[in-house]
Amino acid sequence: ILNVEQSPQSLHVQEGDSTNFTCSFPSSNFYALHWYRWETAKSPEALFVMTLNGDEKKKGRISATLNTKEGYSYLYIKGSQPEDSATYLCAFNTGNQFYFGTGTSLTVIP
Amino acid sequence: DAGITQSPRYKITETGRQVTLMCHQTWSHSYMFWYRQDLGHGLRLIYYSAAADITDKGEVPDGYVVSRSKTENFPLTLESATRSQTSVYFCASGRQGGTEAFFGQGTRLTVV
Numbered sequence: 001i002l003n004v005e006q007s008p009q010s011l012h013v014q015e016g017d018s019t020n021f022t023c024s025f026p027s028s029n030f031y032a033l034h035w036y037r038w039e040t041a042k043s044p045e046a047l048f049v050m051t052l053n054g055d056e057k058k059k060g061r062i063s064a065t066l067n068t069k070e071g072y073s074y075l076y077i078k079g080s081q082p083e084d085s086a087t088y089l090c091a092f093n094t095g096n097q098f099y100f101g102t103g104t105s106l107t108v109i110p
Numbered sequence: 111d112a113g114i115t116q117s118p119r120y121k122i123t124e125t126g127r128q129v130t131l132m133c134h135q136t137w138s139h140s141y142m143f144w145y146r147q148d149l150g151h152g153l154r155l156i157y158y159s160a161a162a163d164i165t166d167k168g169e170v171p172d173g174y175v176v177s178r179s180k181t182e183n184f185p186l187t188l189e190s191a192t193r194s195q196t197s198v199y200f201c202a203s204g205r206q207g208g209t210e211a212f213f214g215q216g217t218r219l220t221v222v
Binding site for chain 1: 141143145150151152153154155158160168169200202204210211212213214215216
C-alpha cells in the first residue's frame with residue numbers, strides 16, 4: 001500500500017482569493033500524477049495528468065506543478081470562484097494502479 | 111452511449127446477503143478498477159483488472175469478489191454483505207499504461 005497524502009484536508013477561502021494545496025507521494029515507482037476535481041454527487045473528473053519532473057500544467061485559473069524527486073505536487077487556483085468549490089483529489093499512478101489521496105475540500109465563499 | 115456506467119445507482123441490502131454491483135465501459139479500456147469512498151479515507155482501491163481474466167487485489171479486498179470475463183464488464187460481488195461495507199462504490203477504467211482513469215457515477219450501497 002502506497003501512502004498518498006493531501007493537505008490541507010479542507011479550506012474555506014473568499015471569492016477572489018488565490019489558494020493552493022499539496023499532494024505528497026512516494027518518489028519511487030512513479031509513472032504519473034493525476035489531479036481530479038470531484039463535486040458532490042458526481043464522479044471525479046480529470047484535471048491534469050503529469051508525468052515528468054518539473055511538469056507544469058494549466059487550465060484556465062487552475063495550474064499544477066510536479067516534483068517527482070521530492071515527491072510532491074501543488075495545485076493552484078487563482079482568483080477562486082464559488083464554482084471552484086469541490087474536493088480536489090490527487091492520484092499516484094504506478095502504471096497499473098492508481099492510489100488516491102483523501103482529497104482537499106475547497107469551499108469558496110461568495 | 112459511450113462511457114462507463116454503474117448499476118444500480120442505489121442499493122439497500124441486508125446483512126449476510128450477496129449483492130453484485132455492475133460496471134460497464136464502452137471504450138475497450140484494458141484497465142478497470144473498483145474503489146470505495148468512505149469519510150476520512152478518500153478513495154480506496156478494492157480490486158483492479160489489467161485485462162479480461164486478469165484481476166488483482168487492491169488495498170481493501172476482503173469480503174469482495176470480482177470477475178472479468180469480458181473486457182467491458184467488471185462486476186463486484188459482496189459475498190455476504192456486512193454493515194462495514196456500507197459505502198459509495200466507484201468503478202473506473204483506463205487505457206493500458208495508465209494515462210488516466212475515467213469514473214462511473216458511483217453506487218451508493220447501504221447494508222442494514
